[in-house]
Amino acid sequence: MSKTNDCSVDASGGCDCFRKAPLWLGVGIVGLAVAYVGAFVFGVPQHDYRPLYSLLLGTAFWASVLVGCLMMTMITRIFDAGWAPIIRRQWENLIVALPVVLSLGLLPLVFFPPARKLVWEWTNPEHVLPNGHEVGHDTVLALKSWWLQVPFFQGRIVLYIVIFSALVFFLRRWSFAQDKDGSAAHTGRLAVVSAAGIILGALTLTFLAFDTLMALTYHWFSTMFGVWFFAASMRACFAFTAVLCLALATRGWLKGLYNQAHRHVLGCLLLAFTVFWAYISFSQYFLIYNANIPEETFWYNIREFSSALVDGEWVNVKNQWWWVSLALIFGHFFFPFLFLLFYRSKVVPGRLLFIALWTLAFTALDFYFNIVPRQITDAAFPEGFYVNKFLDVSMLFDAAAFLGMGGIVLGLFLRNASKQEIIPIHDPRIQESIHYHE
Amino acid sequence: MSENASNQLYGLVCSFSKTADVLHAAEKVRDAGFKRWDVYTPFPIHGMDAAMGLTRSRVPVLTLLGGVTGFCTGMLFTWYMNAYDYPLIVGGKPLWSPIFPFPVMYECTILFAAFGTFFGQFLLNRLPRHHHPVFNYEKFVQASDDTFMIVIDATDPQFELEKTRGFLSEIGGAEVAEIQN
Structure with missing residues (x-):
């Protein structure tokens, strides 16, 4: 199956879509403004953590898409992948947004103490835990305080952003330099950056996930968590790339360049990481379930049931998070897995688009599942807490944050793409990439 | 063609020396509607699956x-x-x-x-198969060196010895020869 280009062969350099950059940036600014209003006008003054989580959700989702793109930029460099160059150039233009998304989303939460104390309970010594103790007198926190201390935490978040920025800078710099001077030495240089960058990036994304997401429930710990974030990021990256490249092939600069074999590769990788995500998520659950230690199981317990008064007696009833869990098992694993098994699901544009959008929607749900459930201290309940609900009016702010961050990402992408060659014209593998076949 | 002769005959072979020639010849064999035939090449040729009209593996x-x-x-x-x-x-x-x-x-x-x-x-793939009639053709070793070959099976419904022989020369095949069982 070689000559299967569906699109016309004339690739035009200039593109209408560049003009949409300000539009998307506008969407981004408006969306983020609404999310900030939610967080700092409704959230902080009312001591409500939930609107602050909107910002965290939007940031985590888009950071995961971009972290996946960053890792794939380096992975395809190190493996010298022949199919990759034309798609990698799109990733190179996307990843500039990574430090921006992290800065816009995390810095206000990390450096504004009232917000920080609401989001990360461990930073608020006066916060009362379900067991009646204050965080300041919590022995669990005391034992973890070598890592969990505020200035160190703030420094780490800044460090993560700096490391990502440095990787993004070097990966782009020499790739674009090659467009100008055509020197193959840049490819070697980028392989060296990627070799170190993969290790550095893997550590950074792991600790980013630990510090921002796992530390939301600081009593709980899972060594799988960083890998879960990586798996989620790769899925998000492939799903987003499939949507983006299809859009660019229909009405953008990849017309006639992005062919069936490229879709097949993205579809296969999406399938592979669907399995990997399920493997990691299930392994985490399975180990905690088998070990059956209360320090770990409570994290899954609050995602399954809540205490409720039924006929004058307290019983555990399934809560909304139970349905979210089931939706993830069947909607985020079984369905996409079975769907993507079929060859045509990976190559027919409409089908790949459908499953990519589906995967992105469920990736967002996966972030809800991992971020939002929380024990709200309340002495009226037998265990001293109740579990917040999945459905919440703050979902409006969530939508604003998702849309806002997405607008920023797309706006920056289009603006950067307009300044560079649309494909890496002097990449040693560019011919192979353009004529890539199954 | 006697009953006996048809039992002896495995098929007809012809050779090509250029990749493009065998690819286009394969397209013509496909378009002529032959079902039981094969192409032998020393290395994989991209696009051959489509040229032969092969569907995806089951x-x-x-x-x-x-x-x-x-x-x-x-x-x-x-x-x-x-x-x-x-x-x-x-x-x-x-x-x-x-x-x-x-x-x-x-x-x-x-x-x-x-x-x-x-x-x-x-x-x-109908494995295991320890012998194949194409090995009875002396020059078949060239198909693992520098020659491309198309073999049409005598059991193909469209196969008629003289007509098919003519067809193979027509599509550019050299050294059209019979392969015995």
Whole structure:
């Protein structure tokens, strides 16, 4: 199956879509403004953590898409992948947004103490835990305080952003330099950056996930968590790339360049990481379930049931998070897995688009599942807490944050793409990439 | 063509020396409607599958069947051993649930899917086959060196010795020869 280009062969350099950059940036600014209003006008003054989580959700989702793109930029460099160059150039233009998304989303939460104390309970010594103790007198926190201390935490978040920025800078710099001077030495240089960058990036994304997401429930710990974030990021990256490249092939600069074999590769990788995500998520659950230690199981317990008064007696009833869990098992694993098994699901544009959008929607749900459930201290309940609900009016702010961050990402992408060659014209593998076949 | 002769004849072979020639010749054989024929080349030629009108392999179907069988087998035998034949509570877990024996179900899925793939390709490729009539053609060794060959099977419904011989020369094949069984 070689000559299967569906699109016309004339690739035009200039593109209408560049003009949409300000539009998307506008969407981004408006969306983020609404999310900030939610967080700092409704959230902080009312001591409500939930609107602050909107910002965290939007940031985590888009950071995961971009972290996946960053890792794939380096992975395809190190493996010298022949199919990759034309798609990698799109990733190179996307990843500039990574430090921006992290800065816009995390810095206000990390450096504004009232917000920080609401989001990360461990930073608020006066916060009362379900067991009646204050965080300041919590022995669990005391034992973890070598890592969990505020200035160190703030420094780490800044460090993560700096490391990502440095990787993004070097990966782009020499790739674009090659467009100008055509020197193959840049490819070697980028392989060296990627070799170190993969290790550095893997550590950074792991600790980013630990510090921002796992530390939301600081009593709980899972060594799988960083890998879960990586798996989620790769899925998000492939799903987003499939949507983006299809859009660019229909009405953008990849017309006639992005062919069936490229879709097949993205579809296969999406399938592979669907399995990997399920493997990691299930392994985490399975180990905690088998070990059956209360320090770990409570994290899954609050995602399954809540205490409720039924006929004058307290019983555990399934809560909304139970349905979210089931939706993830069947909607985020079984369905996409079975769907993507079929060859045509990976190559027919409409089908790949459908499953990519589906995967992105469920990736967002996966972030809800991992971020939002929380024990709200309340002495009226037998265990001293109740579990917040999945459905919440703050979902409006969530939508604003998702849309806002997405607008920023797309706006920056289009603006950067307009300044560079649309494909890496002097990449040693560019011919192979353009004529890539199954 | 006598009954006896047709039993002796395996098919007709012709040679090509250029990749593009054999690719286009294959397209013509496909378009002429032949069903039982093959192309022999020293290396893979991109686009040959489409030029020959080959559809995708049916092996994945057998892989899927193997996987589903494996998953069910894993379920059945963990249930049989742990909950039915010798009920045993381990670590306070239920006698059977889909969670704790999942690794067993998962490994069985992979094992049986691999069986489905391995034996499926044996079946669909009609393996094992220890001899093939094309080896009776002396010059066939060239097909692993510098020559491309198209062989049309005498059992093809459209096969007529003289007409097919003419067709092979027409599409550019050199050294048209008969291969005996």
